[in-house]
Amino acid sequence: MSSEQRASTSAGAARKRGRPRHEQPSQEYETKRREVVSVASEVFRMQGYDAGTLDEVAAAMNLRKASLYYYVKSKADLLRLIFDRAIDRSLEQIEEYSAIEDPRNRLEALIRHQARTVANDPALFAVFFDHRAGLEGDDVADIAAKERRYLRYFIVAVEDAMDANVLPKADPRMVAATLIGMSSWVYKWMDPVRDDPVVFADLCVQLILRPRD
Amino acid sequence: MSSEQRASTSAGAARKRGRPRHEQPSQEYETKRREVVSVASEVFRMQGYDAGTLDEVAAAMNLRKASLYYYVKSKADLLRLIFDRAIDRSLEQIEEYSAIEDPRNRLEALIRHQARTVANDPALFAVFFDHRAGLEGDDVADIAAKERRYLRYFIVAVEDAMDANVLPKADPRMVAATLIGMSSWVYKWMDPVRDDPVVFADLCVQLILRPRD
DNA sequence: CCTACCGATCGGTAGG
DNA sequence: CCTACCGATCGGTAGG
Numbered sequence: 283m284s285s286e287q288r289a290s291t292s293a294g295a296a297r298k299r300g301r302p303r304h305e306q307p308s309q310e311y312e313t314k315r316r317e318v319v320s321v322a323s324e325v326f327r328m329q330g331y332d333a334g335t336l337d338e339v340a341a342a343m344n345l346r347k348a349s350l351y352y353y354v355k356s357k358a359d360l361l362r363l364i365f366d367r368a369i370d371r372s373l374e375q376i377e378e379y380s381a382i383e384d385p386r387n388r389l390e391a392l393i394r395h396q397a398r399t400v401a402n403d404p405a406l407f408a409v410f411f412d413h414r415a416g417l418e419g420d421d422v423a424d425i426a427a428k429e430r431r432y433l434r435y436f437i438v439a440v441e442d443a444m445d446a447n448v449l450p451k452a453d454p455r456m457v458a459a460t461l462i463g464m465s466s467w468v469y470k471w472m473d474p475v476r477d478d479p480v481v482f483a484d485l486c487v488q489l490i491l492r493p494r495d
Numbered sequence: 496m497s498s499e500q501r502a503s504t505s506a507g508a509a510r511k512r513g514r515p516r517h518e519q520p521s522q523e524y525e526t527k528r529r530e531v532v533s534v535a536s537e538v539f540r541m542q543g544y545d546a547g548t549l550d551e552v553a554a555a556m557n558l559r560k561a562s563l564y565y566y567v568k569s570k571a572d573l574l575r576l577i578f579d580r581a582i583d584r585s586l587e588q589i590e591e592y593s594a595i596e597d598p599r600n601r602l603e604a605l606i607r608h609q610a611r612t613v614a615n616d617p618a619l620f621a622v623f624f625d626h627r628a629g630l631e632g633d634d635v636a637d638i639a640a641k642e643r644r645y646l647r648y649f650i651v652a653v654e655d656a657m658d659a660n661v662l663p664k665a666d667p668r669m670v671a672a673t674l675i676g677m678s679s680w681v682y683k684w685m686d687p688v689r690d691d692p693v694v695f696a697d698l699c700v701q702l703i704l705r706p707r708d
Numbered sequence: 709c710c711t712a713c714c715g716a717t718c719g720g721t722a723g724g
Numbered sequence: 725c726c727t728a729c730c731g732a733t734c735g736g737t738a739g740g
Contacts, residue, residue, distance in 0.1 A: 330628040332545030335734065348737080349709050357735065411683070412625040415543040450701050456690070460698060463680020464673055470624070471672045481666075485673060488663050490702060548718060561721080562725050570719065 315353045317343065319363045320406075327408040331361060331416035358418045361409070365417065368410035369428045371399050380435045385442040389449070390491055392439050394483040397465035401479035404469035411466065433458060448491065461490065528566045530556065532576045533619075540621040544574060544629035571631045574622070578630065581623035582641045584612050593648045598655040602662070603704055605652050607696040610678035614692035617682040624679065646671060661704065674703065 321342045325334040336357055340347045354360040379395055382388035400407045417425065436458035443449040449457065465486045472482075534555045538547040549570055553560045567573040592608055595601035613620045630638065649671035656662040662670065678699045685695075 328628065330543065330545060330626065332543060333628060336736090337734075346710060347735085348711080351736075352709070413543065415541065415546060450705070452698050452701065453694075456695065456698055457702070459684045460677055460680065460695075460702065463683070464677035467673065467676020467680060470676070477669070482669065482673075485665050485669055488665065489670070489673065492663070492705065549720090550718075559726060560719085561727080564720075565725070 311353075314343075318350060318353045318360065319367060322360050323364050323403075323405045323409050326361070326364070326413060327405040331409070331413040336360075358416070358421075361413070361416050362421050364406065364409050365414075365421070365425050368403075368406050369425060369432075371403070371406075372396070372432055373428065376432065376435050380439065385439070385446040386448045386491060389439045389443045390487050392436055393461055393465055393486050393490060396462055397468065397483035397486045398479045400466050401468045401472055401477070401482050404472045404474070407466065407469045411469065433462070436462060464489070524566075527556075531563060531566045531573065532580060535573050536577050536616075536618045536622050539574070539577070539626060539629075540618040544622070544626040549573075571629070571634075574626070574629050575634050577619065577622050578627075578634070578638050581616075581619050582638060582645070584616070584619075585609070585645055586641065589645065589648050593652065598652070598659040599661045599704060602652045602656045603700050605649055606674055606678055606699050606703060609675055610681065610696035610699045611692045613679050614681045614685055614690070614695050617685045617687070620679065620682045624682065646675070649675060677702070 318339065322334075322339045325338050325342065328334070329338070336347045336350055339360075340350050350360075354363065375395060376392070379388065379391040382391055414422070414425070433455075437454050440449060440454045440458045440461070444451050444454065444457075465483075468477075468482055471477075531552065535547070535552045538551050538555065541547070542551070549560045549563055552573075553563050563573075567576065588608060589605070592601065592604040595604055627635070627638070646668075650667050653662060653667045653671045653674070657664050657667065657670075678696075681690075681695055684690075
């Protein structure tokens with residue numbers, strides 16, 4: 283569970299009596315905090331992590347830079363929140379999809395999931411994929427570990443698809459990375475008004491899983 | 496033609512008589528200059544463009560930062576040189592491949608070209624694909640124009656492949672971007688000691704162009 | 709949530 | 725190709 287999720291567990295809880303507890307931040311606080319993450323991912327996407335300033339992020343929310351520190355501990359912390367959100371979105375339903383028995387349907391579900399997830403939030407994944415260098419200390423290893431877990435699901439699905447003659451035999455690790463690549467690259471060229479995430483997901487599936495012979 | 500190429504046209508020229516012309520830099524100068532570009536692409540790949548300092552680039556060549564200014568005009572100029580090299584490598588043989596008549600063979604050649612080119616220099620293309628935000632002024636538009644030209648070759652090849660029933664019918668622009676994506680993503684996971692560019696290129700072709708029915 | 713400010717980093721230059 | 729240095733930017737904090 284990400285710290286973003288952890289901090290929002292109070293949302294929807296019953297009205298509490300007496301002095302409000304400051305350990306459980308208000309809904310408005312959480313909403314604003316999520317907005318900081320969204321806005322920052324847009325700024326960092328356009329300018330890069332280092333060049334994108336907290337002044338810009340703040341300005342886009344009609345705030346001053348200092349006020350952002352009410353929501354995040356530091357710029358590096360903000361970046362970590364972006365990464366947590368991206369990896370959480372990726373891992374969210376993957377267990378469920380990985381439970382699909384039929385190898386072809388399972389691989390299709392995984393490809394579709396990756397394509398849709400990235401295409402639905404290109405800015406988020408632009409930062410996730412392109413600005414990992416900004417992470418500090420343990421964050422790098424934490425993200426890498428979660429990403430390896432994610433890759434594993436794909437590798438297993440690819441292996442099973444090869445056994446079922448749904449994919450040509452090849453190095454499963456390489457194939458998995460390549461399939462993730464084809465469905466992730468969309469954040470580089472996606473135009474949200476012109477391109478539809480579901481159409482793109484269909485396309486990826488179509489290119490890799492041609493009709494059975 | 497890139498400024499990198501333009502500046503190196505003296506290489507291999509006959510020994511000149513009289514006072515050496517300073518307009519035609521020496522071979523050693525050009526070699527060193529190319530090394531700056533290579534080293535910088537490694538540094539910027541790891542740290543990002545803004546976080547990667549000229550001190551680091553210089554140190555990796557046993558120089559002081561100030562000495563780099565003998566080879567490049569500015570940090571932004573250095574970044575432009577990296578981009579020029581990447582786009583030149585990409586465009587180098589594409590005209591030749593695009594002359595292939597058979598749609599299947601042509602598309603295969605283009606995919607193979609992209610896969611090999613990127614896999615042969617992951618650091619160069621990591622900067623090219625992930626740190627475009629560092630470019631200033633006209634450089635952004637210049638690179639974008641060359642990239643559109645490159646994409647066009649792919650789109651035409653994809654259209655012809657669809658007409659020849661080598662690819663399923665779909666939006667050619669989207670398919671071209673996706674094929675470029677699958678063959679470019681390799682810079683993200685490539686391990687030069689473990690992964691072979693040609694094996695990877697074969698894999699991409701195999702995944703997209705299954706044996707004719 | 710703000711104004712005002714400090715301190716470190718780093719691109720770039722002077723001058724040799 | 726170097727030493728020494730300047731100047732701008734920007735993350736972060738004090739204090740309210």
